[in-house]
Amino acid sequence: MAHKRLAGLASGAVLVGAALLLPQTAQARATAHVTADRATTRTVVIYRVPTRHPLRDAERLADAGYDLLERRQGDNLFVSGTASTATALRRLGFTPAIETRLTETVPSGTAPRHVAAVGDTYDGGYHTVTAQYTHMDQAASQHPDLAKEVTYGQSWLKQKGNGGRDLKAICLTKLQTNDCALSPNSAKPRFFLMSQIHARELTTGEMSYRWIDALINGYGKDSAITKLMDTTEMWVVPDANPDGVDMVAQGGNNPVLQRKNADSSHGSRCGVSAYSQIGVDLNRNTSSHWNTAGTSSAACDQTYGGPAADSEVENTSLEKLFRELYPAVRTGTGDTAPAPSTAKGMMITLHSDASMVLFPWEYDSRVHTGNDASLRALAAHMASLTGYQYGQAGEILYDASGGTDDWTYDKLGLASFTIEIGDSDGAGCDGFTPPYSCQDSYFWPKIEPALLYAAQHSAAPYSTASTARH
Secondary structure (H helix, E strand, O other): OOOOOOOOOOOOOOOOOOOOOOOHHHHHHOEOOOOOOOOEEEEEEEEEEEOOOHHHHHHHHHHOOOEEEEEEEOOEEEEEEOOOHHHHHHHOOOOOEEEEEEEEEEOOOOOOOOOOOOOOEEOOOEEOHHHHHHHHHHHHHHOOOOEEEEEEEEOHHHHOOOOOOEEEEEEEOOOOOOOOOOOOOOOOOEEEEEOOOOOOOHHHHHHHHHHHHHHHHHOOOOHHHHHHHHHOEEEEEOOOOHHHHHHHHOOOOOOOOOOOOOOOOOOOOOOOOOOOOOOOOHHHOOOOOOOOOOOEOOOOOOOEOOOOOOOOHHHHHHHHHHHHHOOOOOOOOOOOOOOOOOOOOEEEEEEEOOOEEEOOOOOOOOOOOOOHHHHHHHHHHHHHHHOOEEEOHHHHOOOOOOOHHHHHHHHHOOEEEEEEEOOOOOOOOOOOOOOOOHHHHHHHHHHHHHHHHHHHOOOOOOOOHHHOOO
16 A cells, blocks of 8 residues: 555546536535544554465454455455554564555544534545535435435434434435335336445545436436436445544544444444554444454454444444345345346445455355356456456455345345455555545546446346356
8 A cells, every 4th residue: 555645646547527516626625624632643554464375364363353454465465553563463473564654643532423524525535424415415406306315324323312423325316206215126126336334445435426426417418327317226325334434534634544333332442543443343243144254353453343243223224224125035045045037136335445346255255155157247347347356255355254245145135246446557546545636537437337337237137147248
């Protein structure tokens, strides 16, 4: 990971069109200087950790509580920590090398709080939760024929009466009678995109923001988008972990690298730092193979999966929404039972920054789903559009249980993928908080074609996989 302040940008990149609501110049003027009271800064060190057995060593690092990043290059894993982390890694038999250093803001207190931002953006242009929600509000109010909002729950902080947020989604389609209803028996197939379940992965929320704009602005102008909006419902949850994103934004130009949600009930003494955090890792908390791989039982660790499966309200609320939108069609027993070839719908959850397209099972790469060939073919095509690797997590990254895409496939039979957005070209756009200019100049031109392709295959993902490469 190159330090974002020193990174160069790719040349000759195509810029995205004007935003639906906030043109780029307005976004720059609205940049929030969000800081925590009496906050300090901390140097975070990213280590490259060579391994002999990536899967086994990833499990060792996760069990030991290290902040194991969602990135792998060959047999090299990556760990975030402090200057003292290198010594501890050497005691475990590893030979870490410093990859880069970056600066993180650390609030003086450990208690999370709702962020009252003075603007809509931070750190050069990244959108706050307030900006994301305003964006959805205005899309629905300005284009009632194309967009409908849904509040599907409340965050942990809001349920506790300590600020917090509603949990919000938006449905985008050319609205006809009964479209965007909370019923699994929809006439149109549904494509679901979600982001920032890991709050510090800033690019993911920006891609959801741009996807909403592309669908609204392209309707009636772009033939592919017009056809898609006429035939398919696109659902978007840009901030699946809004409390966590609020915590990230507290750092302003040095974002707090908060990965988890704000649930401090399991580790109230945890600090907010590169190696110890309050909260639960929502992408390790679902009831699909919970606590079997790539997760920690220590409350302050980055990959803490919670005290029990589905213990977190952000996940149970999201899962309720999934069940309201998709029928449970994988009716057989066991991990190899397939969903029927006639199943409709697709889900993509965005993460960063491994430059990969992943699909179930992510909890164990030795086990293949009953729809492995179809999922693999669809992933291969999305990988060809983005320039990424593809495979099950353990094949090219490391096994991790309790994730969203495993749950949606496991419980519903929904064709499900994780896209790990990353810099696969050495464009100076790697890390969790790359220069904001990378969003339009580098990431969006890669991600938009993959999202469009996936949405176009939502009508019959398993039966059309044989033509996925064409």
